[in-house]
Amino acid sequence: MTETLTPQAARAIAEEAFIYAYPIVHGYRAIHWLGVRKGGFNRLDHYRHIIDPADDLNKEVQINLDTLYTLVPFDMRREPLVLTVPAFPDRYFSVQFSDFYMHNYAWLGTRTTGQGGGRYLLAGPDWSGETPDGVDAVIPCDTAISYFIIRILCRGKDDEPAVNAIQDQFKLEPLSAFLGVEAPPPAPDPAWMWPSKTMFSSIDIYSYFNYLLRFLEPREDERDLFVDFARIHIGWGKNFDIEAFAPPVQQAIRDGAQAAFDRIRARAASPGKVVNGWYLVPRIRGDRDLLSGSSEKRFTRAVQARVGIYGTDLEECVYLPTEHEADGSVIDASVADYVLTLEPPIPVSGFWSVTVYAADTQFLVPNAIDRYALGDRDPLIVDPDGKIRIHLQHGAPLADRMANWLPVPACPLLIVLRLYIPFRDVVEGRYIPAPVIRTRVLAA
Structure with a gap:
């Protein structure tokens, strides 16, 4: 042959x-x-x-x-x-x-x-x-x-x-x-x-x-x-x-x-598609019916392995990642400070968190206070308008905002919002968080 x-x-x-x-x-x-x-x-x-x-x-x-x-x-x-x-x-x-x-x-x-x-x-x-x-x-x-x-x-x-x-x-x-x-x-x-x-x-x-x-x-x-x-x-x-x-x-x-x-x-x-800078990851993980039986399904199976092995079904946890502001600019903590604004109630039956990684490796990077994630188990400040603002920056914010500071490496960032046992709107891609925005441009 x-x-x-x-x-x-x-x-x-x-x-x-x-x-x-x-x-x-x-x-x-x-x-x-x-x-x-x-x-x-x-x-x-x-x-x-x-x-x-x-x-x-x-x-x-x-x-x-x-x-x-x-x-x-x-x-x-x-x-x-x-x-x-x-x-x-x-x-x-x-x-x-x-x-x-x-x-x-x-x-x-x-x-x-x-x-x-x-x-x-x-x-x-x-x-x-x-x-x-x-x-x-x-x-x-x-x-x-x-x-x-x-x-x-x-x-x-x-x-x-x-x-x-x-x-x-x-x-x-x-x-x-x-x-x-x-x-x-x-x-x-x-x-x-x-x-x-x-x-x-x-x-x-x-x-x-x-x-x-x-x-x-x-x-x-x-x-x-x-x-x-x-x-x-x-x-x-x-x-x-x-x-x-x-x-x-x-x-x-x-x-x-x-x-x-x-x-x-x-x-x-x-x-997936990008809205407000967030990747809305499609349903790429699941059982044999989803990932076997056609060339396209097998390709999806390969893609989900590349994205991250042993990831969860959407009904268990939705990961919303972002590396960009709404206009497509790279979120880079070496050039600016940023804020992520979340409006409660967050649409989950379980719990939620925000974690930051270096964008090039997608790994955690050490920081001075050993804080790598914030979420609903933390004593976060809720502002008078009812919103939670998480400060994503390499240097510390003002003392009265320390509870909402997520220290990040001075490099391009990958930010992941995790939503455990999410509501149907999240699973079907209708929940879109506000974009990450820069709050201060750092001196060159």
Whole structure:
């Protein structure tokens, strides 16, 4: 088949395969980091304090400071797992389940199942059995390796011990341990492939994708895709070797990979429309129905991975980012001070916050008072007109405005307004905050 493969066909296949593979390979970096490098799968990896710039999680873009995290890559090749969720009535929490494709396939928590807790059987695609006694529900997954994230509202540093106590009440155990029976034989060691810096930005993605397919079941509605992918040696049990092709086909495959990466990067840089300087991010995260079944849906799946892996559904939390004033000018704290005005009531059933990052990295940057977010848990000043004005500036404001000061780095900024369990107007894009405006131009 290699001899009959034209450069034009090779480029088209390479582009489609890159888009399909991108979220899988992108997510593998996080799964490998926690599941292999940090101590293994099926382990509750609790983050015990609000993230700050020195944390390893600050290597992920736009990290949130509203909740304490528990991150869990889990492996169901051997047997299902049982997750015990404690009851705690007085604070928000969520458990987000994302499969290896990066579909958000299930949610537990305040919005979906309430505060009462429960036991849940986490089952991979090969399990078929009766729901055990003592288990409230089965959560099936299309992939044998998956990922879940627990987020628990933390109301500041003083609240961390209370959240830590709740974290310790979560429990994850193999089904055999839950039932008190002998465990099945361990799953074979897959000789985990070590991530590289070019694993999802070059043709290297195809070798990683071939390796990771051992953890994925072929989908009936995607078999035709893999017939085409096989023409450039992509698929279950295949070895991708660019040197196996004639030079024109090699170049076509490289061009297809580059074209796909450029498309993903361009859409992710501006995933939605801009109003008042705010990006209104469209529905790019969700379940298999949203992100699988067509070329455009698979492209959306790749874009959401580029925007930020393991992001939430809009119903759980809407992120509204901005880097610009209403006229398109870059928000740059090295040249001006700014203010963000919010008018209560903020349209959420949960809570809200504002966090600022350096625009180029989307990471937190240290500041003198260790304050990186403000929100409804803070003692903010409400002005006589009923509005909340948050001061975004590198230097301190007047003493009587310190409560509303969010210190920012002296550089272009990325500002993110997070709205947890938002009202329908937010989910459907009808809520538009006032633009960030400059209040003082700094001396050159």
